[in-house]
Amino acid sequence: MQQMALENDQLVAPGLVREQRGVSVAKKERTRETVGQPFVDNARMRCRNVNVHYGDKQAIRNLSLDIGEHEVISMIGPSGCGKSTFLRCLNRMNDTIDNCRVSGEIHLDGQDIYDKKADVVPLRARVGMVFQKPNPFPKSIFDNVAYGPRIHGLARHKGELEHIVMTSLTKAGLWDEVKDRLHQPGTGLSGGQQQRLCIARTIAVSPEVILMDEPCSALDPIATAKIEDLIDELRENFTIAIVTHSMQQAARVSQRTAYFHLGDLIEVGPTEQVFTNPRHKLTEDYITGRVG
Amino acid sequence: MNQRLEGHIARRYDDELNHVHTSVIELGGLVLDQLTKTLEALSEREVSAALRVLERDESVKQLEKRLDDEIVRVIARRAPVAKDLRSVIGMAKAVADLGHVERECVNVAQMALAFFDHGMYPPPNNMMRDIYSMGRTAASHLRTGLEVFDICDLERAIETVALRQELSQEFQCCLRRLSTFLMEDARNVGQVVNVVLSTRSLERVGEYALNLCEYVIYQVTGEEPENHFTQNAARGSEPARGSEAGG
Numbered sequence: 001m002q003q004m005a006l007e008n009d010q011l012v013a014p015g016l017v018r019e020q021r022g023v024s025v026a027k028k029e030r031t032r033e034t035v036g037q038p039f040v041d042n043a044r045m046r047c048r049n050v051n052v053h054y055g056d057k058q059a060i061r062n063l064s065l066d067i068g069e070h071e072v073i074s075m076i077g078p079s080g081c082g083k084s085t086f087l088r089c090l091n092r093m094n095d096t097i098d099n100c101r102v103s104g105e106i107h108l109d110g111q112d113i114y115d116k117k118a119d120v121v122p123l124r125a126r127v128g129m130v131f132q133k134p135n136p137f138p139k140s141i142f143d144n145v146a147y148g149p150r151i152h153g154l155a156r157h158k159g160e161l162e163h164i165v166m167t168s169l170t171k172a173g174l175w176d177e178v179k180d181r182l183h184q185p186g187t188g189l190s191g192g193q194q195q196r197l198c199i200a201r202t203i204a205v206s207p208e209v210i211l212m213d214e215p216c217s218a219l220d221p222i223a224t225a226k227i228e229d230l231i232d233e234l235r236e237n238f239t240i241a242i243v244t245h246s247m248q249q250a251a252r253v254s255q256r257t258a259y260f261h262l263g264d265l266i267e268v269g270p271t272e273q274v275f276t277n278p279r280h281k282l283t284e285d286y287i288t289g290r291v292g
Numbered sequence: 293m294n295q296r297l298e299g300h301i302a303r304r305y306d307d308e309l310n311h312v313h314t315s316v317i318e319l320g321g322l323v324l325d326q327l328t329k330t331l332e333a334l335s336e337r338e339v340s341a342a343l344r345v346l347e348r349d350e351s352v353k354q355l356e357k358r359l360d361d362e363i364v365r366v367i368a369r370r371a372p373v374a375k376d377l378r379s380v381i382g383m384a385k386a387v388a389d390l391g392h393v394e395r396e397c398v399n400v401a402q403m404a405l406a407f408f409d410h411g412m413y414p415p416p417n418n419m420m421r422d423i424y425s426m427g428r429t430a431a432s433h434l435r436t437g438l439e440v441f442d443i444c445d446l447e448r449a450i451e452t453v454a455l456r457q458e459l460s461q462e463f464q465c466c467l468r469r470l471s472t473f474l475m476e477d478a479r480n481v482g483q484v485v486n487v488v489l490s491t492r493s494l495e496r497v498g499e500y501a502l503n504l505c506e507y508v509i510y511q512v513t514g515e516e517p518e519n520h521f522t523q524n525a526a527r528g529s530e531p532a533r534g535s536e537a538g539g
Protein backbone atom coordinates (compact mmCIF):
# COMPACT_ATOMS: atom_id res chain seq x y z
CA MET A 1 0.00 0.00 0.00
CA GLN A 2 2.84 2.31 0.88
CA GLN A 3 4.50 1.55 -2.46
CA MET A 4 1.30 2.31 -4.37
CA ALA A 5 0.98 5.56 -2.47
CA LEU A 6 4.50 6.42 -3.44
CA GLU A 7 4.14 5.66 -7.11
CA ASN A 8 0.90 7.61 -7.29
CA ASP A 9 2.26 10.35 -5.15
CA GLN A 10 2.63 13.47 -7.17
CA LEU A 11 4.92 16.24 -6.20
CA VAL A 12 3.15 18.34 -3.61
CA ALA A 13 2.05 21.29 -5.69
CA PRO A 14 4.32 24.22 -4.92
CA GLY A 15 1.18 26.23 -4.52
CA LEU A 16 0.90 28.74 -1.81
CA VAL A 17 1.96 28.20 1.72
CA ARG A 18 -0.46 30.34 3.59
CA GLU A 19 0.71 30.78 7.07
CA GLN A 20 -1.51 33.61 8.11
CA ARG A 21 -5.14 33.93 9.06
CA GLY A 22 -5.78 30.22 9.41
CA VAL A 23 -5.67 29.51 5.70
CA SER A 24 -4.93 25.85 5.04
CA VAL A 25 -1.31 24.96 4.51
CA ALA A 26 -0.45 23.26 1.24
CA LYS A 27 3.01 22.10 2.34
CA LYS A 28 2.96 18.63 3.91
CA GLU A 29 3.39 18.84 7.65
CA ARG A 30 4.57 16.14 9.96
CA THR A 31 3.44 13.20 7.81
CA ARG A 32 5.66 10.29 7.00
CA GLU A 33 4.99 9.82 3.29
CA THR A 34 7.90 10.46 1.00
CA VAL A 35 7.32 13.56 -1.06
CA GLY A 36 9.18 14.57 -4.16
CA GLN A 37 10.92 12.28 -6.63
CA PRO A 38 12.14 9.07 -5.01
CA PHE A 39 12.13 7.19 -8.32
CA VAL A 40 14.07 7.79 -11.51
CA ASP A 41 13.95 6.25 -14.96
CA ASN A 42 17.59 5.23 -15.26
CA ALA A 43 18.09 3.71 -11.84
CA ARG A 44 21.32 1.91 -11.06
CA MET A 45 19.91 0.68 -7.76
CA ARG A 46 16.26 0.29 -6.82
CA CYS A 47 15.11 -0.07 -3.24
CA ARG A 48 11.56 -1.05 -2.45
CA ASN A 49 9.88 -1.31 0.93
CA VAL A 50 13.14 -1.64 2.82
CA ASN A 51 12.82 -2.14 6.54
CA VAL A 52 15.76 -2.49 8.93
CA HIS A 53 15.60 -3.65 12.50
CA TYR A 54 18.31 -3.76 15.15
CA GLY A 55 16.73 -6.33 17.41
CA ASP A 56 13.33 -4.94 18.28
CA LYS A 57 14.19 -1.40 17.30
CA GLN A 58 13.17 -0.39 13.79
CA ALA A 59 15.78 1.84 12.23
CA ILE A 60 14.30 2.21 8.75
CA ARG A 61 10.65 2.12 7.85
CA ASN A 62 9.31 1.03 4.51
CA LEU A 63 11.79 2.97 2.43
CA SER A 64 11.61 3.08 -1.35
CA LEU A 65 14.20 4.96 -3.36
CA ASP A 66 16.05 4.78 -6.67
CA ILE A 67 19.66 5.74 -7.14
CA GLY A 68 20.15 6.98 -10.64
CA GLU A 69 23.03 6.17 -12.95
CA HIS A 70 25.89 8.64 -12.89
CA GLU A 71 24.26 10.78 -10.27
CA VAL A 72 25.42 11.90 -6.87
CA ILE A 73 22.62 11.53 -4.36
CA SER A 74 23.17 12.94 -0.91
CA MET A 75 21.43 11.71 2.21
CA ILE A 76 20.92 14.17 5.00
CA GLY A 77 19.14 14.11 8.31
CA PRO A 78 19.70 14.39 12.04
CA SER A 79 21.83 11.91 13.93
CA GLY A 80 20.19 8.54 14.31
CA CYS A 81 17.74 9.02 11.46
CA GLY A 82 18.89 5.93 9.57
CA LYS A 83 20.86 7.37 6.69
CA SER A 84 24.08 5.47 7.42
CA THR A 85 22.07 2.33 8.17
CA PHE A 86 20.43 2.63 4.77
CA LEU A 87 23.76 3.28 3.08
CA ARG A 88 25.17 0.10 4.57
CA CYS A 89 22.18 -1.83 3.24
CA LEU A 90 23.25 -1.03 -0.28
CA ASN A 91 26.31 -3.27 -0.09
CA ARG A 92 25.13 -5.54 2.69
CA MET A 93 27.58 -4.18 5.21
CA ASN A 94 24.79 -4.59 7.77
CA ASP A 95 25.31 -8.34 7.43
CA THR A 96 28.28 -7.89 9.73
CA ILE A 97 26.00 -6.72 12.54
CA ASP A 98 24.53 -9.65 14.44
CA ASN A 99 21.14 -8.31 15.40
CA CYS A 100 20.51 -6.39 12.21
CA ARG A 101 17.63 -7.61 10.07
CA VAL A 102 16.95 -6.20 6.60
CA SER A 103 13.76 -6.86 4.67
CA GLY A 104 12.47 -5.59 1.37
CA GLU A 105 14.18 -5.52 -1.99
CA ILE A 106 17.32 -3.83 -3.17
CA HIS A 107 18.15 -4.37 -6.83
CA LEU A 108 21.45 -3.68 -8.51
CA ASP A 109 21.03 -3.80 -12.28
CA GLY A 110 17.84 -5.77 -11.83
CA GLN A 111 19.27 -8.35 -9.42
CA ASP A 112 18.18 -8.51 -5.81
CA ILE A 113 21.33 -8.19 -3.72
CA TYR A 114 19.58 -9.85 -0.78
CA ASP A 115 18.73 -12.93 -2.79
CA LYS A 116 19.92 -16.08 -1.05
CA LYS A 117 22.13 -16.92 -4.00
CA ALA A 118 23.77 -13.50 -4.08
CA ASP A 119 27.48 -13.44 -3.24
CA VAL A 120 28.45 -10.50 -1.06
CA VAL A 121 32.13 -10.49 -2.04
CA PRO A 122 31.67 -9.45 -5.67
CA LEU A 123 28.77 -7.26 -4.53
CA ARG A 124 31.12 -5.22 -2.37
CA ALA A 125 33.46 -4.82 -5.31
CA ARG A 126 30.59 -3.54 -7.45
CA VAL A 127 29.28 -1.36 -4.64
CA GLY A 128 32.33 0.07 -2.93
CA MET A 129 32.44 2.08 0.24
CA VAL A 130 34.45 4.94 1.63
CA PHE A 131 34.18 5.51 5.35
CA GLN A 132 34.18 8.54 7.58
CA LYS A 133 37.59 7.90 9.02
CA PRO A 134 40.25 7.21 6.41
CA ASN A 135 41.31 3.59 6.84
CA PRO A 136 44.26 2.73 4.61
CA PHE A 137 45.63 -0.75 5.08
CA PRO A 138 48.94 -1.05 6.92
CA LYS A 139 50.63 -1.58 3.59
CA SER A 140 52.39 0.52 0.99
CA ILE A 141 50.47 3.01 -1.09
CA PHE A 142 50.84 0.71 -4.07
CA ASP A 143 49.63 -2.36 -2.22
CA ASN A 144 46.67 -0.49 -0.78
CA VAL A 145 45.37 0.14 -4.28
CA ALA A 146 46.54 -3.16 -5.72
CA TYR A 147 44.95 -5.27 -3.00
CA GLY A 148 41.46 -5.34 -4.47
CA PRO A 149 42.45 -6.08 -8.08
CA ARG A 150 44.77 -8.83 -6.83
CA ILE A 151 42.17 -10.71 -4.81
CA HIS A 152 39.50 -10.28 -7.48
CA GLY A 153 41.88 -11.39 -10.19
CA LEU A 154 41.43 -8.25 -12.23
CA ALA A 155 45.04 -8.04 -13.44
CA ARG A 156 46.63 -10.72 -15.59
CA HIS A 157 50.18 -9.55 -15.03
CA LYS A 158 52.27 -7.03 -13.15
CA GLY A 159 52.15 -4.43 -15.86
CA GLU A 160 48.37 -4.49 -15.88
CA LEU A 161 48.30 -4.19 -12.10
CA GLU A 162 50.62 -1.18 -12.21
CA HIS A 163 48.39 0.39 -14.81
CA ILE A 164 45.32 -0.12 -12.61
CA VAL A 165 47.12 1.41 -9.63
CA MET A 166 48.28 4.41 -11.65
CA THR A 167 44.88 4.96 -13.20
CA SER A 168 43.10 4.68 -9.87
CA LEU A 169 45.46 7.07 -8.12
CA THR A 170 45.12 9.49 -11.03
CA LYS A 171 41.35 9.37 -10.91
CA ALA A 172 41.52 9.93 -7.16
CA GLY A 173 43.66 13.00 -7.71
CA LEU A 174 46.58 11.52 -5.80
CA TRP A 175 49.00 10.30 -8.46
CA ASP A 176 51.13 13.43 -8.71
CA GLU A 177 51.55 13.56 -4.95
CA VAL A 178 52.59 9.93 -4.44
CA LYS A 179 54.06 8.71 -7.73
CA ASP A 180 57.58 8.97 -6.35
CA ARG A 181 56.84 7.10 -3.12
CA LEU A 182 54.46 4.31 -3.99
CA HIS A 183 56.26 1.89 -1.72
CA GLN A 184 55.99 4.06 1.34
CA PRO A 185 53.28 3.23 3.88
CA GLY A 186 49.82 4.52 3.15
CA THR A 187 49.45 5.46 6.78
CA GLY A 188 52.21 8.03 6.36
CA LEU A 189 50.01 10.26 4.23
CA SER A 190 47.99 13.21 5.51
CA GLY A 191 44.32 12.73 6.37
CA GLY A 192 43.10 14.11 3.09
CA GLN A 193 45.60 12.03 1.13
CA GLN A 194 44.63 8.91 3.06
CA GLN A 195 40.99 9.47 2.18
CA ARG A 196 41.86 9.89 -1.48
CA LEU A 197 43.92 6.72 -1.20
CA CYS A 198 40.84 4.94 0.12
CA ILE A 199 38.86 6.31 -2.82
CA ALA A 200 41.56 5.08 -5.20
CA ARG A 201 41.40 1.68 -3.52
CA THR A 202 37.64 1.62 -4.03
CA ILE A 203 37.72 2.56 -7.69
CA ALA A 204 40.58 0.16 -8.46
CA VAL A 205 38.07 -2.70 -8.60
CA SER A 206 35.87 -0.80 -11.10
CA PRO A 207 32.77 -0.48 -8.98
CA GLU A 208 29.46 0.62 -10.36
CA VAL A 209 28.37 2.44 -7.24
CA ILE A 210 30.45 4.19 -4.61
CA LEU A 211 28.99 4.70 -1.16
CA MET A 212 30.50 7.46 0.95
CA ASP A 213 29.67 7.75 4.61
CA GLU A 214 30.62 11.29 5.69
CA PRO A 215 33.89 11.09 3.77
CA CYS A 216 35.03 14.58 4.71
CA SER A 217 34.00 14.90 8.33
CA ALA A 218 37.51 14.12 9.57
CA LEU A 219 39.22 16.40 7.06
CA ASP A 220 40.26 20.05 6.99
CA PRO A 221 38.53 22.48 4.60
CA ILE A 222 41.20 22.24 1.91
CA ALA A 223 41.20 18.45 1.91
CA THR A 224 37.39 18.58 1.91
CA ALA A 225 37.37 20.84 -1.12
CA LYS A 226 39.65 18.42 -2.96
CA ILE A 227 37.41 15.47 -2.14
CA GLU A 228 34.32 17.40 -3.26
CA ASP A 229 36.04 18.26 -6.50
CA LEU A 230 36.93 14.62 -6.91
CA ILE A 231 33.34 13.52 -6.33
CA ASP A 232 32.27 15.77 -9.16
CA GLU A 233 34.82 14.16 -11.49
CA LEU A 234 34.02 10.62 -10.38
CA ARG A 235 30.37 11.14 -11.27
CA GLU A 236 31.25 10.79 -14.94
CA ASN A 237 32.13 7.16 -14.44
CA PHE A 238 30.39 6.09 -11.24
CA THR A 239 27.16 6.43 -9.32
CA ILE A 240 27.70 7.92 -5.89
CA ALA A 241 25.58 7.91 -2.75
CA ILE A 242 26.91 10.13 0.00
CA VAL A 243 25.82 10.58 3.59
CA THR A 244 26.77 13.95 4.98
CA HIS A 245 26.06 16.13 7.95
CA SER A 246 27.07 19.21 6.02
CA MET A 247 24.14 20.63 4.14
CA GLN A 248 26.38 22.96 2.25
CA GLN A 249 28.36 19.96 1.05
CA ALA A 250 25.17 18.18 0.02
CA ALA A 251 24.13 21.30 -1.85
CA ARG A 252 27.49 21.54 -3.59
CA VAL A 253 28.14 17.96 -4.68
CA SER A 254 24.81 16.26 -5.33
CA GLN A 255 22.12 16.34 -7.98
CA ARG A 256 19.44 14.81 -5.75
CA THR A 257 19.04 15.05 -2.01
CA ALA A 258 17.14 12.70 0.28
CA TYR A 259 16.07 13.80 3.74
CA PHE A 260 15.69 11.17 6.46
CA HIS A 261 13.88 11.64 9.72
CA LEU A 262 13.58 9.03 12.47
CA GLY A 263 13.82 6.12 10.07
CA ASP A 264 11.52 7.56 7.41
CA LEU A 265 12.47 8.92 4.03
CA ILE A 266 10.67 12.23 4.13
CA GLU A 267 11.59 13.96 0.92
CA VAL A 268 13.68 13.36 -2.18
CA GLY A 269 14.17 15.89 -4.90
CA PRO A 270 16.57 17.87 -7.03
CA THR A 271 19.13 19.35 -4.70
CA GLU A 272 18.49 22.86 -5.90
CA GLN A 273 14.80 22.56 -5.13
CA VAL A 274 15.30 20.86 -1.74
CA PHE A 275 17.58 23.65 -0.57
CA THR A 276 15.61 26.59 -1.94
CA ASN A 277 12.01 25.42 -1.64
CA PRO A 278 11.60 22.07 0.13
CA ARG A 279 8.19 20.51 -0.15
CA HIS A 280 7.98 19.02 3.35
CA LYS A 281 7.96 21.10 6.50
CA LEU A 282 10.20 18.60 8.30
CA THR A 283 12.81 19.04 5.60
CA GLU A 284 12.57 22.80 5.82
CA ASP A 285 12.77 22.76 9.62
CA TYR A 286 15.92 20.62 9.49
CA ILE A 287 17.84 22.42 6.77
CA THR A 288 17.06 25.86 8.20
CA GLY A 289 18.26 24.79 11.63
CA ARG A 290 14.90 24.84 13.31
CA VAL A 291 15.10 21.22 14.42
CA GLY A 292 18.09 19.04 15.10
CA MET B 293 9.27 40.52 14.88
CA ASN B 294 8.58 38.41 11.83
CA GLN B 295 7.73 34.90 12.94
CA ARG B 296 8.84 33.45 9.62
CA LEU B 297 12.39 34.44 10.49
CA GLU B 298 12.40 32.85 13.92
CA GLY B 299 12.65 29.41 15.42
CA HIS B 300 16.29 28.63 14.76
CA ILE B 301 18.15 26.59 17.27
CA ALA B 302 20.85 29.24 17.11
CA ARG B 303 19.00 32.21 18.60
CA ARG B 304 21.57 34.65 17.28
CA TYR B 305 20.44 33.67 13.80
CA ASP B 306 16.89 34.77 14.67
CA ASP B 307 18.25 38.05 15.96
CA GLU B 308 20.35 38.67 12.87
CA LEU B 309 17.50 38.05 10.47
CA ASN B 310 15.09 40.12 12.50
CA HIS B 311 17.58 42.95 12.69
CA VAL B 312 17.96 43.00 8.94
CA HIS B 313 14.21 42.85 8.48
CA THR B 314 13.62 45.70 10.91
CA SER B 315 16.29 47.76 9.21
CA VAL B 316 14.67 47.18 5.81
CA ILE B 317 11.39 48.49 7.20
CA GLU B 318 13.24 51.43 8.72
CA LEU B 319 14.74 52.19 5.30
CA GLY B 320 11.28 51.88 3.81
CA GLY B 321 9.93 54.36 6.33
CA LEU B 322 12.66 56.84 5.47
CA VAL B 323 12.02 56.45 1.77
CA LEU B 324 8.26 56.83 2.27
CA ASP B 325 8.93 60.03 4.14
CA GLN B 326 11.14 61.22 1.28
CA LEU B 327 8.30 60.54 -1.12
CA THR B 328 5.81 62.37 1.09
CA LYS B 329 8.10 65.39 1.30
CA THR B 330 8.59 65.31 -2.44
CA LEU B 331 4.86 65.31 -3.07
CA GLU B 332 4.44 68.11 -0.54
CA ALA B 333 7.08 70.10 -2.37
CA LEU B 334 5.07 69.74 -5.57
CA SER B 335 1.57 70.26 -4.27
CA GLU B 336 2.34 73.03 -1.78
CA ARG B 337 5.11 74.49 -3.91
CA GLU B 338 7.29 74.09 -0.82
CA VAL B 339 10.90 74.66 -1.76
CA SER B 340 12.07 73.78 1.75
CA ALA B 341 10.45 70.33 1.49
CA ALA B 342 12.32 69.67 -1.75
CA LEU B 343 15.59 70.83 -0.16
CA ARG B 344 14.99 68.53 2.80
CA VAL B 345 14.66 65.57 0.43
CA LEU B 346 17.99 66.40 -1.16
CA GLU B 347 19.68 66.88 2.20
CA ARG B 348 18.54 63.50 3.47
CA ASP B 349 19.56 61.65 0.33
CA GLU B 350 23.01 60.91 1.68
CA SER B 351 21.78 59.43 4.97
CA VAL B 352 19.36 57.20 3.11
CA LYS B 353 22.18 55.99 0.87
CA GLN B 354 24.30 55.23 3.92
CA LEU B 355 21.55 53.17 5.48
CA GLU B 356 21.16 51.32 2.20
CA LYS B 357 24.88 50.56 2.14
CA ARG B 358 24.87 49.39 5.77
CA LEU B 359 22.01 47.08 5.00
CA ASP B 360 23.76 45.64 1.98
CA ASP B 361 26.80 44.91 4.13
CA GLU B 362 24.69 43.32 6.83
CA ILE B 363 22.92 41.08 4.36
CA VAL B 364 26.26 39.95 2.94
CA ARG B 365 27.43 39.14 6.47
CA VAL B 366 24.33 37.06 7.15
CA ILE B 367 24.87 35.11 3.95
CA ALA B 368 28.56 34.58 4.70
CA ARG B 369 28.02 33.55 8.30
CA ARG B 370 24.86 31.54 8.08
CA ALA B 371 24.70 30.20 4.49
CA PRO B 372 20.91 30.40 4.63
CA VAL B 373 18.82 27.86 2.78
CA ALA B 374 15.15 27.36 1.90
CA LYS B 375 12.86 30.00 3.37
CA ASP B 376 15.71 31.77 5.13
CA LEU B 377 17.51 32.09 1.81
CA ARG B 378 14.38 33.41 0.12
CA SER B 379 13.85 35.84 2.97
CA VAL B 380 17.39 37.16 2.73
CA ILE B 381 17.21 37.43 -1.06
CA GLY B 382 13.86 39.17 -0.75
CA MET B 383 15.31 41.62 1.73
CA ALA B 384 18.32 42.29 -0.49
CA LYS B 385 16.07 42.99 -3.46
CA ALA B 386 13.80 45.18 -1.34
CA VAL B 387 16.79 47.26 -0.26
CA ALA B 388 17.84 47.71 -3.87
CA ASP B 389 14.34 48.74 -4.95
CA LEU B 390 13.94 51.15 -2.04
CA GLY B 391 17.21 52.68 -3.18
CA HIS B 392 15.71 53.15 -6.64
CA VAL B 393 12.63 54.76 -5.10
CA GLU B 394 14.86 57.17 -3.22
CA ARG B 395 16.64 58.17 -6.41
CA GLU B 396 13.35 58.78 -8.18
CA CYS B 397 12.23 60.96 -5.25
CA VAL B 398 15.41 62.97 -5.55
CA ASN B 399 14.80 63.41 -9.28
CA VAL B 400 11.29 64.69 -8.66
CA ALA B 401 12.45 66.93 -5.80
CA GLN B 402 15.05 68.46 -8.12
CA MET B 403 12.33 68.99 -10.69
CA ALA B 404 10.23 70.71 -8.01
CA LEU B 405 13.13 73.00 -7.20
CA ALA B 406 13.51 73.76 -10.88
CA PHE B 407 9.78 74.60 -11.09
CA PHE B 408 9.50 76.76 -8.00
CA ASP B 409 12.91 78.01 -7.05
CA HIS B 410 15.09 78.46 -10.08
CA GLY B 411 13.11 81.07 -11.87
CA MET B 412 11.41 78.69 -14.26
CA TYR B 413 7.85 79.39 -15.08
CA PRO B 414 6.05 76.58 -13.20
CA PRO B 415 3.56 74.44 -15.08
CA PRO B 416 -0.09 75.38 -14.59
CA ASN B 417 -2.17 73.38 -12.12
CA ASN B 418 -4.12 71.58 -14.78
CA MET B 419 -0.83 70.24 -16.12
CA MET B 420 0.46 69.37 -12.67
CA ARG B 421 -2.59 67.38 -11.61
CA ASP B 422 -1.20 64.23 -13.25
CA ILE B 423 1.88 64.44 -11.08
CA TYR B 424 -0.29 64.82 -7.96
CA SER B 425 -2.51 61.91 -8.97
CA MET B 426 0.39 59.60 -9.83
CA GLY B 427 2.15 60.68 -6.64
CA ARG B 428 -0.82 59.71 -4.51
CA THR B 429 -1.01 56.32 -6.20
CA ALA B 430 2.73 55.76 -5.75
CA ALA B 431 2.60 56.72 -2.08
CA SER B 432 -0.36 54.43 -1.50
CA HIS B 433 1.43 51.51 -3.16
CA LEU B 434 4.61 52.17 -1.22
CA ARG B 435 2.74 52.29 2.06
CA THR B 436 0.94 49.05 1.24
CA GLY B 437 4.12 47.41 -0.03
CA LEU B 438 5.94 48.16 3.21
CA GLU B 439 3.04 46.94 5.35
CA VAL B 440 2.82 43.73 3.35
CA PHE B 441 6.58 43.21 3.49
CA ASP B 442 6.70 43.85 7.23
CA ILE B 443 4.26 41.13 8.18
CA CYS B 444 4.75 38.94 5.12
CA ASP B 445 1.06 39.06 4.25
CA LEU B 446 0.76 36.73 1.29
CA GLU B 447 -2.90 37.28 0.47
CA ARG B 448 -2.61 41.03 0.51
CA ALA B 449 0.58 40.79 -1.54
CA ILE B 450 -1.25 38.86 -4.26
CA GLU B 451 -4.12 41.37 -4.28
CA THR B 452 -1.77 44.34 -4.47
CA VAL B 453 0.41 42.94 -7.23
CA ALA B 454 -2.70 42.73 -9.37
CA LEU B 455 -2.77 46.55 -9.35
CA ARG B 456 0.28 46.70 -11.60
CA GLN B 457 -1.82 46.87 -14.73
CA GLU B 458 -3.88 49.75 -13.30
CA LEU B 459 -0.73 51.69 -12.52
CA SER B 460 0.49 51.27 -16.05
CA GLN B 461 -2.86 52.34 -17.44
CA GLU B 462 -2.95 55.40 -15.20
CA PHE B 463 0.42 56.45 -16.61
CA GLN B 464 -0.82 55.97 -20.15
CA CYS B 465 -3.80 58.20 -19.35
CA CYS B 466 -1.47 60.85 -18.00
CA LEU B 467 0.57 60.77 -21.20
CA ARG B 468 -2.54 61.14 -23.33
CA ARG B 469 -3.74 64.09 -21.28
CA LEU B 470 -0.36 65.76 -21.34
CA SER B 471 -0.03 65.30 -25.07
CA THR B 472 -3.11 67.48 -25.53
CA PHE B 473 -1.14 70.41 -24.10
CA LEU B 474 1.42 69.92 -26.81
CA MET B 475 -1.26 69.80 -29.46
CA GLU B 476 -2.73 73.05 -28.12
CA ASP B 477 0.51 74.95 -28.11
CA ALA B 478 3.91 73.58 -29.07
CA ARG B 479 5.58 76.10 -26.78
CA ASN B 480 4.36 73.99 -23.87
CA VAL B 481 6.90 71.34 -24.82
CA GLY B 482 9.40 72.26 -22.09
CA GLN B 483 6.91 72.12 -19.29
CA VAL B 484 5.19 69.01 -20.65
CA VAL B 485 8.48 67.17 -20.85
CA ASN B 486 9.31 68.07 -17.25
CA VAL B 487 5.88 66.96 -16.08
CA VAL B 488 6.15 63.73 -18.05
CA LEU B 489 9.54 62.97 -16.54
CA SER B 490 8.26 63.61 -13.03
CA THR B 491 5.15 61.52 -13.63
CA ARG B 492 7.28 58.75 -15.05
CA SER B 493 9.50 58.82 -11.95
CA LEU B 494 6.45 58.52 -9.73
CA GLU B 495 5.07 55.70 -11.84
CA ARG B 496 8.36 53.87 -11.32
CA VAL B 497 8.06 54.45 -7.58
CA GLY B 498 4.72 52.67 -7.77
CA GLU B 499 6.26 49.81 -9.72
CA TYR B 500 9.10 49.35 -7.26
CA ALA B 501 6.59 49.45 -4.43
CA LEU B 502 4.64 46.63 -6.04
CA ASN B 503 7.87 44.69 -6.32
CA LEU B 504 7.93 44.56 -2.52
CA CYS B 505 4.72 42.55 -2.68
CA GLU B 506 6.22 40.23 -5.27
CA TYR B 507 9.17 39.59 -2.97
CA VAL B 508 6.71 38.52 -0.27
CA ILE B 509 5.13 36.07 -2.72
CA TYR B 510 8.59 34.74 -3.53
CA GLN B 511 9.59 34.50 0.12
CA VAL B 512 6.50 32.52 1.08
CA THR B 513 5.95 30.35 -1.97
CA GLY B 514 9.34 30.16 -3.66
CA GLU B 515 7.70 31.21 -6.94
CA GLU B 516 8.68 34.43 -8.66
CA PRO B 517 5.68 36.16 -10.28
CA GLU B 518 5.88 36.96 -13.96
CA ASN B 519 6.17 40.49 -15.30
CA HIS B 520 8.52 41.55 -12.58
CA PHE B 521 9.47 45.24 -12.91
CA THR B 522 13.18 45.93 -13.27
CA GLN B 523 15.34 48.91 -13.90
CA ASN B 524 16.18 47.57 -17.36
CA ALA B 525 12.53 47.57 -18.27
CA ALA B 526 12.33 51.13 -16.93
CA ARG B 527 15.22 52.20 -19.17
CA GLY B 528 13.64 50.54 -22.17
CA SER B 529 16.41 48.02 -22.84
CA GLU B 530 13.79 45.30 -22.28
CA PRO B 531 10.27 45.62 -23.66
CA ALA B 532 8.58 47.93 -21.17
CA ARG B 533 5.72 45.84 -19.96
CA GLY B 534 2.36 47.60 -20.12
CA SER B 535 3.93 50.89 -21.22
CA GLU B 536 4.02 51.91 -24.85
CA ALA B 537 6.00 55.05 -24.15
CA GLY B 538 9.11 53.14 -23.15
CA GLY B 539 12.24 54.62 -21.56
